[in-house]
Amino acid sequence: MDNLLKGIEEVLLMGPGPSCVHPDVYKALSRDTLGHLDPYFIKIMDEIQVLLQEVMNTKNQLTLPISGTGSAGMESCFVNLIEPKDRVLILINGVFGKRMQEVSTRLGANVDTIEFDWGTPIGPEVVKEKLENNTYEVIATVHAETSTGVLNPIAEISKLLKGRDSLFLVDVVTSLGGIEVSLDGWNIDASYSGSQKCLSCPPGLAPVSFSDNAFSKIMNRETKVPNWYLDMSLIGQYWQQDRKRVYHHTAPVNMLYALYQSLVLFKEEGPSNVFKRHVECHLKLKEGLKGLGLEMFVEEPYRLPMLNAVTIPDGVDEAEVRKRLRMEHKIEIGGGLGPLAGKIWRIGLMGHTARIENVERLLKALDAILN
Ligand SMILES: Cc1ncc(COP(=O)(O)O)c(C=O)c1O
Incomplete structure (x- = not known):
């Protein structure tokens, strides 16, 4: 019998949770x-x-x-x-x-x-x-x-x-x-x-x-x-x-x-450093998404750094993008729930996921898929 655990790949978890484990x-x-x-x-x-x-x-x-x-x-x-x-x-x-x-x-x-x-x-x-x-x-x-x-x-x-x-x-x-x-x-x-x-x-x-x-x-x-x-x-x-x-x-x-x-x-990292790391990743992601022509769903003052809702542009098959991110780039992001299904992606920058190299990897992968 093949042990299924052998087939588990390392996936970069950038959805609404679970996030990457340290x-x-x-x-x-x-x-x-x-x-x-x-x-x-x-x-x-x-x-x-x-x-x-x-x-x-x-x-x-x-x-x-x-x-x-x-x-x-x-x-x-x-x-x-x-x-x-x-x-x-x-x-x-x-x-x-x-x-x-x-x-x-x-x-x-x-x-x-x-x-x-x-x-x-x-x-x-x-x-x-x-x-x-x-x-x-x-x-x-x-x-x-x-x-x-x-x-x-x-x-x-x-x-x-x-x-x-x-x-x-x-x-x-x-x-x-x-x-x-x-x-x-x-x-x-x-x-x-x-x-x-x-x-x-x-x-x-x-x-x-x-x-x-x-x-x-x-x-x-x-x-x-x-x-x-x-x-x-x-x-x-x-x-x-x-x-x-x-x-x-x-x-x-x-x-x-x-x-x-x-x-x-x-x-050990210290609360203020942890919170700063989350904000820095959020800002980097926001700028990168803007460069790709994508817009944030929530008005600036109310945005969470660790959960970034992104408006799906017209004509984009959102589920296909998520599928390709997962299959080709080993990155998971989330889709919308309830009335927001099909309207937003949810990109998580939580805990150990909130690192600049992860943001860069996602932006590169999104660029390759969308453009
Ligand atoms: C704000 C909030 N509350 C409650 C829950 C429920 O938690 P769980 O799915 O771990 O049961 C979640 C899960 O995503 C959540 O994001």
Whole structure:
């Protein structure tokens, strides 16, 4: 029997995620598996929590990686914080805001939404107006909307929530490790990310963080969290420092080594250098695309450095271009989702992908295909 793993090629991952994995992270994955309650492994867990608090800029005790992808992080935030009939407001301008609506509706919440055009940011003025006559238990939105390449004004939205009782829930899947994320600075109560974007790690873990207010809501629920696997009051007992750890589920030990290594790399390079590297790559890509006659889809002030949405020119078969990039040049980029399918390409510059030589390689390949 042919082992299929032999046929895996190295592909330059320049789509919306997963992104390229750092070689040191691959090495970390292949270290010996320890028991999930092994004292040495527990040391690594403790350190992961500290490093996550640093990258998320929070003092939240309940900060840890959920075993699962970003969507498990999303589910864990909603399933723990929402009880049936709770009023939830979701600010939507892309696929992942829509997913929040779907998740919270399934939990029986009383869901209200404000929708903005895809490709434009959330407008704080509209949110302000909505809040004048309504109260919500939870207000949720996405920091970096990967489906459109838009950066949402989380700091401004946060100011509107001052003095209100609502919990603020923010998706930082694509932003974490690529641009500044400040949970405490923006008074965010619950947040989740994913390992496979700007953290240069494979998919499989979802860092989450809950404020004291969020934790108190979880501990004072009238109903049990309806999902055992994602119940933070139980998972928290396995991750709690200074106390006896209680088995909940078998932690994905090697993935946690990988996350640990990626967080060490982030710290060693330094947040400001990492963010600068992402911006420099974005600017280089933008200039290069302009030279090829291609236009960015999102207005300049709201563009994400790590997710570049590019308008597909008339007459170009976008799927064919992506196919040729993959087959002839071993580069992956993404297409549009939902209403943007066929209208944009999504070029990711996330984590270890965000290097100038990768941008140059993509621009050369696009030039060869388009011209
Ligand atoms: C902003 C955002 N939120 C949530 C998700 C869901 O994450 P996953 O696909 O890892 O479950 C993604 C994935 O692309 C995302 O970009």
